[in-house]
Amino acid sequence: MDLSMKVLVVDDFATMRRILKNVLRQIGFTKIIEADDGSTALAVLKNDNVDLILSDWNMPKLSGLELLKAIRSDESMKDLPFLMVTAEGQKDSVIRAVQAGVSNYIVKPFTADTIKEKLEQIFDK
Amino acid sequence: MDAKFINPFINATLNVLGTMASTKAEAGKPYLKKDHVASGDVSGVIGLIGKVKGTVSVSFTEKSILAIVSNMLGEEMKELNEEIKDAVGEITNMISGQARQELEDLGRSLQAAIPSVIMGKDHTITHVTSYPVMAVPFSTSNGQFTIEVCFEQ
DSSP: OOTTSEEEEEOSOHHHHHHHHHHHHHHTOOEEEEESSHHHHHHHHHHSOOSEEEEOSOOSSSOHHHHHHHHHTSTTTTTOOEEEEESOOSHHHHHHHHHTTOSEEEESSOOHHHHHHHHHHHHTO | OOGGGTHHHHHHHHHHHHHHHOOOOEEOOOEEEOSOBOSSSEEEEEEEEESSEEEEEEEEOHHHHHHHHHHHHTSOOOSOOHHHHHHHHHHHHHHHHHHHHHHHHTTOOEEEOOOEEEESTTOBOOOSSSSOEEEEEEEETTEEEEEEEEEOO
């Protein structure tokens, strides 16, 4: 896993963005940017070269699932690694995310080790 | 309300605070709540919708939530402010998510709304139904908090 990648953290709760940024820094990432919902994330993606997304599901305006679908249907971003980090752990939610092309899925609450493990699974495939 | 539906919320609360805030909490005896006054200084409330409607709330004393959020963020929080409100919203969200996962295994599938957070001494919590409210007190080394669960049946 290349720690020089630029990571975009998307969550409507500032607390969760801070926690995820702390965890990513702990893993060794240094280039971390953030967005507070899916539509803001799409605007960021148009102007910035992002290598990896960690996104919440339930957000106002554009949800994480809608963001994922928008990315997968855009030729220039369709292969972007996308880790869903969400409180939605019900089976139907996981299936919908997989069908939409999520790279990996974490149910909150999580530990730093879980985030690291799920990221390694994405990049070691 | 069937008492077995309270356990997923107790388990979720212990798991969320243990995992995200390294906080060991101990659940006390559940009781039937008679009024709407919150037992804490800041509360998160979230509506749950499925075959039946319900509400879950988590109400923290100032001392308990300052310690919990300090642990979550790795920096000392000194007062109830917007950062604490935001954190309580996310904690409520995670507890609801974890509990809904366990409730699904009990055959009760629920969707959650976006949580709202209320702050201030003696604020009230309005549950979406007029059915009885079950409360569970929790103790931590930094004080108390309470969860309340209300379902239509």
